[in-house]
Amino acid sequence: MKRRIAGGLLVAVAALTISLSLSSTAPAALVDKGLLIDVRVDLLPLGDAPATLANTGSVVGDFSLVNQPGMPPPQVEDIAGIRGIHINKDAAWQNIYEGPVAPSSVAGNNARSIEVWAYNPAVAGEEMLVAWARRGATGRNMSFGYGTHESFGAVGHWGGGPDVGWNDAGGAPAGGEWHHLVYTYDPTDGPGTTRVYSDGVEENFDANGALDAYDGFTFLIGGQHANNAPFGPTVEGQPGGLGGGNYRGLFASVRIHDGVLSPDDIANNFAEGVPLAIPEPSTLVLSALGLLGLLAVRRRRRM
Numbered sequence: 001m002k003r004r005i006a007g008g009l010l011v012a013v014a015a016l017t018i019s020l021s022l023s024s025t026a027p028a029a030l031v032d033k034g035l036l037i038d039v040r041v042d043l044l045p046l047g048d049a050p051a052t053l054a055n056t057g058s059v060v061g062d063f064s065l066v067n068q069p070g071m072p073p074p075q076v077e078d079i080a081g082i083r084g085i086h087i088n089k090d091a092a093w094q095n096i097y098e099g100p101v102a103p104s105s106v107a108g109n110n111a112r113s114i115e116v117w118a119y120n121p122a123v124a125g126e127e128m129l130v131a132w133a134r135r136g137a138t139g140r141n142m143s144f145g146y147g148t149h150e151s152f153g154a155v156g157h158w159g160g161g162p163d164v165g166w167n168d169a170g171g172a173p174a175g176g177e178w179h180h181l182v183y184t185y186d187p188t189d190g191p192g193t194t195r196v197y198s199d200g201v202e203e204n205f206d207a208n209g210a211l212d213a214y215d216g217f218t219f220l221i222g223g224q225h226a227n228n229a230p231f232g233p234t235v236e237g238q239p240g241g242l243g244g245g246n247y248r249g250l251f252a253s254v255r256i257h258d259g260v261l262s263p264d265d266i267a268n269n270f271a272e273g274v275p276l277a278i279p280e281p282s283t284l285v286l287s288a289l290g291l292l293g294l295l296a297v298r299r300r301r302r303m
Contacts, residue, residue: 030269033113033259036106037099037219039063040253041076042083042277049074049085053097053221057256061100063221068094068236077250079119082178082274084250087222093236093246099219102132105258106142107215109192113261114144114183117252117274123175125149126245128156128224130254133214135244136227138162142213143224144183146247148172154196154204155183156224156244162208164194173198178252180270185211186260200270202263221254222247
């Protein structure tokens with residue numbers, strides 16, 4: 001009887017090892033629509049955030065930290081079991097991550113989508129999560145935010161009319177919680193329509209008409225390009241002059257597409273959840289092999 005029990009345990013542990021190994025390497029079933037930028041935080045160690053964030057999207061180039069001189073870097077923190085980078089924690093224009101130049105496929109009046117998993121401790125009027133192009137002319141900026149302003153809390157295309165709030169009366173997704181926030185712009189939807197979603201549900205839209213986002217500017221995480229030469233990132237002490245509000249919270253992942261995510265795509269990606277680190281298969285295998293060895297030794301001693 002003891003031999004049968006030990007044998008059963010060995011089979012169960014082996015099956016568990018195979019299952020865990022497969023699950024750790026299986027790709028997440030996220031929907032992409034021309035994925036240009038893919039940045040995730042879950043594999044980073046806690047503490048000071050790195051100077052470079054890897055981008056695994058199709059656009060070549062990673063994101064580099066631009067930090068206000070004399071200020072501490074952003075922090076990698078765990079909140080509610082989710083790992084994120086907390087930017088602009090100590091000051092409104094403390095730091096930002098700057099990536100490669102945005103391709104022409106997301107400039108002008110072209111389609112685009114942005115996804116961010118974000119945690120904002122206290123939501124202000126204008127807090128821009130992701131941007132490219134620049135401020136300063138109607139319909140020519142591209143900035144997606146997590147702010148309460150009724151006109152541009154969600155989207156800053158610049159110029160009032162093309163801007164979008166999360167709620168036309170003011171407000172935003174609740175602070176102090178993780179949210180999957182999504183922006184889409186579809187130039188073929190009516191005159192050209194912007195939509196914003198939170199946790200898989202559409203929150204607001206604006207049939208704003210054709211846009212003309214500036215070409216040749218870099219992707220930014222945590223702020224936007226200023227509206228006077230030399231149009232640098234909105235970080236104090238860096239070139240650029242006047243800028244808008246930087247995001248003051250955590251982000252766990254950023255994905256930018258040059259296609260339009262559908263409502264079903266967005267619901268699917270929200271249901272997939274925040275990217276979370278899973279132990280390497282080798283670690284799981286070694287642990288399981290150790291347990292197998294221990295069971296084998298006990299079996300031999302009882303024989």
